[in-house]
Amino acid sequence: MTISARRQAVQPPAWSASFAATAEEHLDDVYAYLVYLTRDQSLAEDLAADTFEKALRLWGRFDARRASARTWLCQIARTTALDWFRAEERRRRREERSAPAEGVEATFVDGLSPDLEAALGSLSAGEREVIALRVLLELDGEEAARVLGISPTNVSTRLSRALEKLNTKLEEKVEAHV
Amino acid sequence: MSESLIRELRAAKPAPRQELRERVRSLSASEPTRRPFLERFEWRRLVLVAPATLIVALVAAGVIGLTRDDVSGGGDQAASSATTTVALEGTRVSPDSQDSGALQGSAGSDAGGQPLDRQRLKGAPPLTTIAPDPGRVQRFGAELQVRVENLNELSRATQRAQRIAASLGGNVSSLSYDAPSGGIGSANIVLRVPVERVQTAMTQLSQLGTILGQRYGIEDLQPAVDDYTRQIEQTQRRIARLRRLLRNPSLADEERAVLQSRLASARQELTQLRAGLSGTRQEGRFATIGLTLTTEEIEAVTPGGGSKLDGIKDVLVWEGIVALYALVVAGPIILLGVLIWLALRLRRRREETRLLAQT
Numbered sequence: 001m002t003i004s005a006r007r008q009a010v011q012p013p014a015w016s017a018s019f020a021a022t023a024e025e026h027l028d029d030v031y032a033y034l035v036y037l038t039r040d041q042s043l044a045e046d047l048a049a050d051t052f053e054k055a056l057r058l059w060g061r062f063d064a065r066r067a068s069a070r071t072w073l074c075q076i077a078r079t080t081a082l083d084w085f086r087a088e089e090r091r092r093r094r095e096e097r098s099a100p101a102e103g104v105e106a107t108f109v110d111g112l113s114p115d116l117e118a119a120l121g122s123l124s125a126g127e128r129e130v131i132a133l134r135v136l137l138e139l140d141g142e143e144a145a146r147v148l149g150i151s152p153t154n155v156s157t158r159l160s161r162a163l164e165k166l167n168t169k170l171e172e173k174v175e176a177h178v
Numbered sequence: 179m180s181e182s183l184i185r186e187l188r189a190a191k192p193a194p195r196q197e198l199r200e201r202v203r204s205l206s207a208s209e210p211t212r213r214p215f216l217e218r219f220e221w222r223r224l225v226l227v228a229p230a231t232l233i234v235a236l237v238a239a240g241v242i243g244l245t246r247d248d249v250s251g252g253g254d255q256a257a258s259s260a261t262t263t264v265a266l267e268g269t270r271v272s273p274d275s276q277d278s279g280a281l282q283g284s285a286g287s288d289a290g291g292q293p294l295d296r297q298r299l300k301g302a303p304p305l306t307t308i309a310p311d312p313g314r315v316q317r318f319g320a321e322l323q324v325r326v327e328n329l330n331e332l333s334r335a336t337q338r339a340q341r342i343a344a345s346l347g348g349n350v351s352s353l354s355y356d357a358p359s360g361g362i363g364s365a366n367i368v369l370r371v372p373v374e375r376v377q378t379a380m381t382q383l384s385q386l387g388t389i390l391g392q393r394y395g396i397e398d399l400q401p402a403v404d405d406y407t408r409q410i411e412q413t414q415r416r417i418a419r420l421r422r423l424l425r426n427p428s429l430a431d432e433e434r435a436v437l438q439s440r441l442a443s444a445r446q447e448l449t450q451l452r453a454g455l456s457g458t459r460q461e462g463r464f465a466t467i468g469l470t471l472t473t474e475e476i477e478a479v480t481p482g483g484g485s486k487l488d489g490i491k492d493v494l495v496w497e498g499i500v501a502l503y504a505l506v507v508a509g510p511i512i513l514l515g516v517l518i519w520l521a522l523r524l525r526r527r528r529e530e531t532r533l534l535a536q537t
Contacts (some may be wrong), residue, residue: 126534
């Protein structure tokens with residue numbers, strides 16, 4: 001294959017792909033990731049909308065050679081969620097004295113067994129997000145590492161710990177039923 | 179983790195509601211059409227910055243070095259300079275001649291176009307002479323540094339220099355000769371030659387070897403001569419007046435004695451003034467040439483080319499100094515900025531970990 005032929009075979013540059021198509025393609029993944037991160041579907045919807053608003057503003061700076069669109073959108077989603085967590089923490093601190101803390105939705109993922117959902121709910125956000133990225137979205141170690149801002153080795157460690165904890169919680173639930 | 183669990187998790191992957199899809203679609207309606215910056219910007223261009231900067235620095239140094247007039251040895255001055263430990267320049271005004279006001283002389287042409295190539299080595303500057311103004315009384319001084327091949331040549335050149343001075347009606351004012359058997363030999367000769375023959379002397383002396391450097395200085399003595407002449411005329415008029423007064427027979431003895439005393443004083447003053455005038459004129463009649471002969475291997479600079487290169491090197495050195503200075507000044511600031519950035523990043527990471535751990 002000649003160089004020019006190889007060039008022609010290469011995918012078109014990222015900027016030539018429309019934002020609409022990219023958003024449509026990855027909305028499910030971004031939403032699912034945010035649901036796992038927040039344990040709240042309505043909040044995840046709001047954050048997903050915010051994520052795509054930000055992504056639209058930053059679309060001109062997106063470089064497909066550095067990361068896939070999905071990874072890039074997940075990075076934005078994570079930043080958006082963390083900003084919300086910070087704001088929420090500040091708000092909670094202010095209101096803690098006068099009002100009790102809000103509870104988390106009992107059901108945050110439809111279709112899961114109650115035990116598994118409860119076990120997932122008992123994990124921290126950091127543990128849930130690594131499961132979401134690696135298991136649910138099926139990102140490879142490098143992509144997940146890019147989203148989380150850590151090394152791929154660290155991702156593997158976090159994932160195995162999270163899954164181990166999830167298994168333990170599940171076993172506890174099963175034992176409790178027995 | 180069991181496969182069934184993974185399947186269950188994937189099967190129950192949360193899906194967004196239609197409302198969210200519509201919301202995101204409506205956002206996409208205002209999609210920008212501009213080509214992204216990162217796509218327009220070629221990162222490889224950054225790699226070109228360093229060589230491009232280097233090229234700009236070299237070109238700037240070349241242009242400045244070639245066009246700058248004050249580069250040492252540049253232009254006409256290059257013709258009379260050499261990279262020796264005793265750097266001699268073209269026309270140099272001696273410090274004691276600053277008040278003379280009528281200094282003359284310029285480097286750049288050979289004396290009378292006479293041939294100077296007898297023993298000139300490659301890269302040696304040509305002889306440049308300036309002539310004193312024959313219409314004025316001037317003190318002319320010159321220094322010439324000449325390299326000879328070996329100690330035998332040094333001896334011959336020293337003797338020949340003395341003969342040149344004598345043949346032109348001059349003399350050797352001082353001479354020091356140092357010729358160690360195995361080392362570098364040198365001779366310093368101060369010659370006095372009639373000023374009207376100084377060009378001939380310089381030409382002949384330059385043919386003793388390779389010219390390494392030369393320096394000229396001219397001090398205009400004409401104002402001093404004019405001053406002496408004016409004072410002599412005044413004194414002569416005073417003496418004539420005193421003589422007229424002394425011829426008066428009705429002068430009292432005391433008055434006559436006073437006038438005679440004044441007359442004697444004026445005559446003495448006149449004698450001194452005439453001696454001063456004579457000495458000054460004598461000073462202007464002979465030029466002083468300091469000739470240094472050496473066997474030391476000192477490379478003479480090629481007029482033009484070498485000195486231009488020096489100019490470029492000078493500018494490059496200055497550019498390097500400026501770059502180093504900027505680095506020294508900006509370095510701590512950049513380092514501080516990097517440290518602050520790292521600290522903020524670490525703090526943010528810790529905060530994120532804490533948030534994700536407790537949520």
